[in-house]
Amino acid sequence: MRHHLPVRRDPAFAAAVRRPARAEPLARHDAVAAPPSPAAAGPPLQKLSLVVPVLNEEDAIAPFLARTAAVLAGIEGLTHEIVFVDDGSSDGTARVIEAAHLRDPAVCLLRLTRNFGKEAALTAGLEAASGDAVVPMDVDLQDPPELLAEFVRLWREGYDVVYGRRTDRGADTAAKSGSAGMFYALFNRLSPMKIEPNVGDFRLLSRPALDATLQLRERNRFMKGIFAWVGFRSIGVPYARPSRAVGSTKFSYWKLWNFALDGVTSFSTMPLRVWTYAGGIVALISMLYTLTIVLQTLLFGRDVPGYASLMAVVLMLGAVQLISLGIIGEYLGRLYIESKQRPIYLVRERLGLGGAVPAHETAPRLSATAD
Incomplete structure (x- = not known):
């Protein structure tokens, strides 16, 4: 069996309920613009x-x-x-x-x-x-x-x-x-x-x-x-x-040549391998040539080729060594530049991008070939 407790009403509350609501001026509502709906606003640019x-x-x-x-x-x-x-x-x-x-x-x-x-x-x-x-x-x-x-x-x-x-x-x-x-x-x-x-x-x-x-x-x-x-x-x-x-x-054309060299050395180690292969080929040819001379001397009694052929071989091997050292130097030079961690660029002035920025305040986040 449910018991209903008597409800006590606050006199102030009862007076407020009996008092009619005051009408607000229309001008006040007109001054507040309704927010546009998402459909009316359209997609962002x-x-x-x-x-x-x-x-x-x-x-x-x-x-x-x-x-x-x-x-x-x-x-x-x-x-x-x-x-x-x-x-x-x-x-x-x-x-x-x-x-x-x-x-x-x-x-x-x-x-x-x-x-x-x-x-x-x-x-x-x-x-x-x-x-x-x-x-x-x-x-x-x-x-x-x-x-x-x-x-x-x-x-x-x-x-x-x-x-x-x-x-x-x-x-x-x-x-x-x-x-x-x-x-x-x-x-x-x-x-x-x-x-x-x-x-x-x-x-x-x-x-x-x-x-x-x-x-x-x-x-x-x-x-x-x-x-x-x-x-x-x-x-x-x-x-x-x-x-x-x-x-x-x-x-x-000189800048284009250096640009091409940067491209090859930045994305390939094949030039280093090429000279490894070239060294192996030259060594094999030298061994075969030496063996041929020895056999010709022992079997047929022929004289060993003299100064001209010797100089030709020495000059050829010297050229191969210099070229290979140059390629190794290109890679070492790039490693040296990377190791210094210098910024690629420094900014003197910004216009329309957040104002002027002194060069010494430029963050060295990325950077370039700046020698």
Whole structure:
């Protein structure tokens, strides 16, 4: 049997219940805006960062920005930033970029303390970029900005790396085209990791692919090999490489030779093995030659060849030894540079990327071949 206890009502509570609610002014409610629904807000915008290393390219900045801005304006759902990396220019390149930043805050400048080389400047720009995807490209318009729309489309389809593949190198001299073909063939022959011929730095990297790329901390940086080493789902977009719109190339044949040497020694130990094999072959030939001379002397009484043949053999062996020592020295030199743990680059100034940073405050996270 349930017992119901009497309910005691608070007189103040009873009065409040009996009192009619006071109407609030409508203006007060009208002043509070209702939060937009997720459907009305739409998906968040993606951000694309362009990384553009420059060296004495003051005349190329304006044409590059004009063509690039027109392309980026036609890509929906995308914001962008253009990170110029001034690699120690001695002309007015920095002033032109600063003026462009005043007109468009999306134009940013990362100014290095001196010339550290294109690979170091490219690394600096990749580290400074804040986009969901990053595209390294040249300012001379040999990397057509019109391909950016196709790069972004393929990235949105799920590819982490979208690279441009040159189908026509008509803008290059015959010597440069031939030497490039020889380099790609030699590299892929010597290195266990393959890079696709006629593919440069012009590519789109998703944020995961970029973060993986920046984990590779070597000072002697061969970016084409680094991009290939990290892997990820990739696809190529063929294009015809045009001539430079403004200016001239900063790469001499000597620089290209050293660049190729950096690429081979960074991703292959086969040159060291080649001279091990060459030494074994020369030793075998020497033994057979010595045995032949001994047999000819004992069986047929022939005189041992004299000074001329001896000098030829000595000079040949001396050349082989010098070349092998040179290759060993290349690898030892790179080990020496790595052991010093110097930064790849130092930053003199940042514009649009968080303000100016003194060079001595720059964190030595990664770095370049800076001798």
